[in-house]
Amino acid sequence: DVKVTQSSRYLVKRTGEKVFLECVQDMDHENMFWYRQDPGLGLRLIYFSYDVKMKEKGDIPEGYSVSREKKERFSLILESASTNQTSMYLCASRPNRGRLIGYTFGSGTRLTVV
Amino acid sequence: GQQVMQIPQYQHVQEGEDFTTYCNSSTTLSNIQWYKQRPGGHPVFLIQLVKSGEVKKQKRLTFQFGEAKKNSSLHITATQTTDVGTYFCAGPYGNKLVFGAGTILRVKS
16 A cells, blocks of 8 residues: 655644744655645645656745755745645655556644644 | 645534545545554545546445546445544645545544
Protein backbone atom coordinates (compact mmCIF):
# COMPACT_ATOMS: atom_id res chain seq x y z
CA ASP A 1 0.00 0.00 0.00
CA VAL A 2 1.13 3.50 -0.77
CA LYS A 3 1.90 5.50 2.28
CA VAL A 4 1.83 9.27 2.49
CA THR A 5 3.14 10.47 5.82
CA GLN A 6 2.71 13.94 7.20
CA SER A 7 5.12 14.83 9.95
CA SER A 8 2.67 16.35 12.43
CA ARG A 9 -0.96 15.60 13.20
CA TYR A 10 -1.52 18.77 15.21
CA LEU A 11 0.48 21.97 15.23
CA VAL A 12 0.05 25.29 17.05
CA LYS A 13 2.10 28.25 15.87
CA ARG A 14 2.20 31.95 16.58
CA THR A 15 1.35 34.68 14.10
CA GLY A 16 4.42 35.67 12.10
CA GLU A 17 6.27 32.38 12.60
CA LYS A 18 7.72 30.48 9.66
CA VAL A 19 6.06 27.08 9.52
CA PHE A 20 7.21 23.94 7.73
CA LEU A 21 4.81 21.10 6.95
CA GLU A 22 6.51 17.96 5.74
CA CYS A 23 5.13 15.19 3.55
CA VAL A 24 6.85 11.97 2.51
CA GLN A 25 5.56 9.24 0.19
CA ASP A 26 7.10 5.81 -0.21
CA MET A 27 5.91 4.68 -3.64
CA ASP A 28 8.10 6.68 -5.99
CA HIS A 29 5.19 8.82 -7.18
CA GLU A 30 6.09 11.65 -9.51
CA ASN A 31 3.23 13.93 -8.51
CA MET A 32 2.64 15.48 -5.11
CA PHE A 33 0.07 17.98 -3.93
CA TRP A 34 -0.79 20.23 -1.01
CA TYR A 35 -4.43 21.02 -0.24
CA ARG A 36 -6.09 22.84 2.58
CA GLN A 37 -9.50 21.79 3.82
CA ASP A 38 -11.96 24.18 5.43
CA PRO A 39 -15.62 23.53 6.38
CA GLY A 40 -17.98 24.21 3.50
CA LEU A 41 -15.14 24.89 1.07
CA GLY A 42 -13.94 21.38 0.38
CA LEU A 43 -10.32 20.84 -0.60
CA ARG A 44 -8.47 23.70 -2.25
CA LEU A 45 -5.19 23.20 -4.05
CA ILE A 46 -2.27 25.28 -2.79
CA TYR A 47 0.71 23.96 -4.78
CA PHE A 48 1.67 20.84 -6.68
CA SER A 49 4.78 19.29 -8.14
CA TYR A 50 5.35 16.95 -11.08
CA ASP A 51 8.95 16.17 -10.40
CA VAL A 52 11.93 17.01 -8.26
CA LYS A 53 12.59 20.75 -8.12
CA MET A 54 9.41 21.43 -10.11
CA LYS A 55 6.45 23.26 -8.64
CA GLU A 56 3.28 24.88 -9.88
CA LYS A 57 0.81 27.17 -8.18
CA GLY A 58 -2.61 25.87 -7.39
CA ASP A 59 -5.70 27.94 -6.73
CA ILE A 60 -4.66 29.57 -3.44
CA PRO A 61 -0.84 29.89 -3.35
CA GLU A 62 -0.68 33.29 -1.64
CA GLY A 63 1.22 33.16 1.63
CA TYR A 64 2.69 29.74 0.88
CA SER A 65 5.74 28.31 -0.83
CA VAL A 66 6.92 24.74 -1.42
CA SER A 67 10.11 22.76 -1.78
CA ARG A 68 10.77 19.45 -3.51
CA GLU A 69 14.46 18.62 -3.30
CA LYS A 70 13.87 14.85 -3.31
CA LYS A 71 11.24 12.85 -5.14
CA GLU A 72 9.70 11.40 -2.00
CA ARG A 73 9.43 14.64 -0.02
CA PHE A 74 7.25 17.70 -0.60
CA SER A 75 7.34 20.49 1.94
CA LEU A 76 4.84 23.29 2.41
CA ILE A 77 6.15 26.52 3.91
CA LEU A 78 4.14 29.28 5.49
CA GLU A 79 6.52 32.21 5.26
CA SER A 80 4.80 34.25 7.98
CA ALA A 81 1.88 32.42 9.52
CA SER A 82 -1.39 34.30 9.89
CA THR A 83 -4.60 33.37 11.68
CA ASN A 84 -6.44 32.89 8.37
CA GLN A 85 -4.07 30.03 7.63
CA THR A 86 -5.55 28.03 10.48
CA SER A 87 -6.79 24.95 8.66
CA MET A 88 -6.39 21.25 7.95
CA TYR A 89 -3.54 20.67 5.49
CA LEU A 90 -3.57 17.54 3.38
CA CYS A 91 -0.74 16.19 1.29
CA ALA A 92 -1.42 13.78 -1.57
CA SER A 93 0.54 11.88 -4.17
CA ARG A 94 -0.18 10.14 -7.45
CA PRO A 95 1.81 8.37 -10.13
CA ASN A 96 2.06 9.92 -13.59
CA ARG A 97 -1.03 10.92 -15.51
CA GLY A 98 -2.64 8.43 -17.87
CA ARG A 99 -3.28 5.80 -15.21
CA LEU A 100 -6.69 5.22 -13.65
CA ILE A 101 -5.53 5.75 -10.10
CA GLY A 102 -6.76 8.36 -7.68
CA TYR A 103 -4.84 10.43 -5.20
CA THR A 104 -3.47 8.94 -1.99
CA PHE A 105 -3.76 11.35 0.90
CA GLY A 106 -1.82 11.66 4.12
CA SER A 107 -3.58 11.83 7.47
CA GLY A 108 -3.45 15.61 7.51
CA THR A 109 -1.94 18.28 9.73
CA ARG A 110 -4.34 20.43 11.69
CA LEU A 111 -2.61 23.78 12.03
CA THR A 112 -3.77 26.45 14.45
CA VAL A 113 -2.21 29.90 14.23
CA VAL A 114 -2.70 32.00 17.34
CA GLY B 1 -12.87 29.55 -13.14
CA GLN B 2 -13.26 25.84 -12.92
CA GLN B 3 -16.01 24.80 -10.60
CA VAL B 4 -17.34 21.56 -9.26
CA MET B 5 -20.66 22.04 -7.51
CA GLN B 6 -21.87 19.36 -5.17
CA ILE B 7 -25.28 19.03 -3.50
CA PRO B 8 -26.63 18.61 -0.95
CA GLN B 9 -24.15 20.04 1.50
CA TYR B 10 -25.51 17.90 4.29
CA GLN B 11 -27.89 14.96 4.65
CA HIS B 12 -29.14 13.15 7.70
CA VAL B 13 -30.87 9.83 6.98
CA GLN B 14 -32.38 7.00 8.96
CA GLU B 15 -30.38 3.79 8.79
CA GLY B 16 -31.74 1.72 5.90
CA GLU B 17 -32.77 4.73 3.82
CA ASP B 18 -31.10 5.54 0.52
CA PHE B 19 -28.76 8.47 -0.04
CA THR B 20 -27.67 10.34 -3.17
CA THR B 21 -25.16 13.11 -3.73
CA TYR B 22 -24.88 15.02 -7.00
CA CYS B 23 -21.93 16.66 -8.67
CA ASN B 24 -21.98 19.19 -11.52
CA SER B 25 -19.10 20.64 -13.46
CA SER B 26 -19.01 23.94 -15.28
CA THR B 27 -17.19 22.23 -18.16
CA THR B 28 -16.96 18.78 -19.73
CA LEU B 29 -14.68 16.45 -17.81
CA SER B 30 -12.37 13.73 -19.08
CA ASN B 31 -13.10 11.75 -15.93
CA ILE B 32 -14.55 12.16 -12.46
CA GLN B 33 -13.32 10.73 -9.18
CA TRP B 34 -15.11 10.08 -5.91
CA TYR B 35 -13.59 10.07 -2.44
CA LYS B 36 -14.86 9.31 1.05
CA GLN B 37 -13.60 10.96 4.21
CA ARG B 38 -14.60 9.42 7.53
CA PRO B 39 -14.99 11.79 10.50
CA GLY B 40 -11.50 12.68 11.72
CA GLY B 41 -9.93 10.94 8.75
CA HIS B 42 -8.53 11.83 5.37
CA PRO B 43 -10.06 11.44 1.91
CA VAL B 44 -9.83 7.95 0.48
CA PHE B 45 -10.17 7.29 -3.23
CA LEU B 46 -13.27 5.27 -4.11
CA ILE B 47 -13.54 5.17 -7.88
CA GLN B 48 -12.92 6.91 -11.19
CA LEU B 49 -15.43 7.13 -14.04
CA VAL B 50 -14.22 7.84 -17.54
CA LYS B 51 -16.85 6.99 -20.15
CA SER B 52 -19.98 8.95 -21.02
CA GLY B 53 -22.99 7.35 -19.31
CA GLU B 54 -20.79 4.99 -17.31
CA VAL B 55 -22.29 3.23 -14.29
CA LYS B 56 -20.17 1.39 -11.75
CA LYS B 57 -21.13 -0.41 -8.58
CA GLN B 58 -19.28 -1.15 -5.39
CA LYS B 59 -21.57 -3.24 -3.19
CA ARG B 60 -24.31 -0.79 -2.08
CA LEU B 61 -22.69 2.20 -3.84
CA THR B 62 -23.64 3.09 -7.41
CA PHE B 63 -21.69 5.72 -9.32
CA GLN B 64 -22.89 7.34 -12.54
CA PHE B 65 -21.24 9.65 -15.05
CA GLY B 66 -23.59 11.73 -17.15
CA GLU B 67 -23.93 11.43 -20.89
CA ALA B 68 -22.50 14.90 -21.37
CA LYS B 69 -19.68 14.16 -18.90
CA LYS B 70 -20.58 17.25 -16.89
CA ASN B 71 -22.37 15.63 -14.00
CA SER B 72 -22.11 12.61 -11.77
CA SER B 73 -23.90 11.01 -8.86
CA LEU B 74 -23.21 8.63 -6.03
CA HIS B 75 -26.12 6.61 -4.68
CA ILE B 76 -25.98 4.49 -1.54
CA THR B 77 -28.70 1.88 -1.09
CA ALA B 78 -29.88 1.05 2.44
CA THR B 79 -27.40 3.18 4.34
CA GLN B 80 -25.54 1.78 7.32
CA THR B 81 -23.79 3.57 10.16
CA THR B 82 -20.47 2.70 8.53
CA ASP B 83 -21.42 4.97 5.61
CA VAL B 84 -21.12 8.15 7.68
CA GLY B 85 -18.61 10.67 6.44
CA THR B 86 -18.10 13.25 3.73
CA TYR B 87 -18.28 12.27 0.08
CA PHE B 88 -16.34 14.35 -2.43
CA CYS B 89 -16.38 14.36 -6.18
CA ALA B 90 -13.37 15.72 -8.05
CA GLY B 91 -12.67 16.54 -11.66
CA PRO B 92 -9.47 17.31 -13.56
CA TYR B 93 -9.05 20.79 -14.96
CA GLY B 94 -5.81 20.92 -16.87
CA ASN B 95 -3.10 19.82 -14.47
CA LYS B 96 -5.26 20.21 -11.37
CA LEU B 97 -7.83 18.04 -9.64
CA VAL B 98 -10.65 20.27 -8.38
CA PHE B 99 -12.81 18.99 -5.55
CA GLY B 100 -16.43 19.71 -4.82
CA ALA B 101 -17.28 21.03 -1.36
CA GLY B 102 -18.50 17.59 -0.32
CA THR B 103 -21.71 16.12 1.07
CA ILE B 104 -21.73 15.25 4.74
CA LEU B 105 -23.75 12.10 5.44
CA ARG B 106 -25.03 11.31 8.92
CA VAL B 107 -26.93 8.10 9.61
CA LYS B 108 -29.35 7.70 12.51
CA SER B 109 -29.55 4.17 13.88
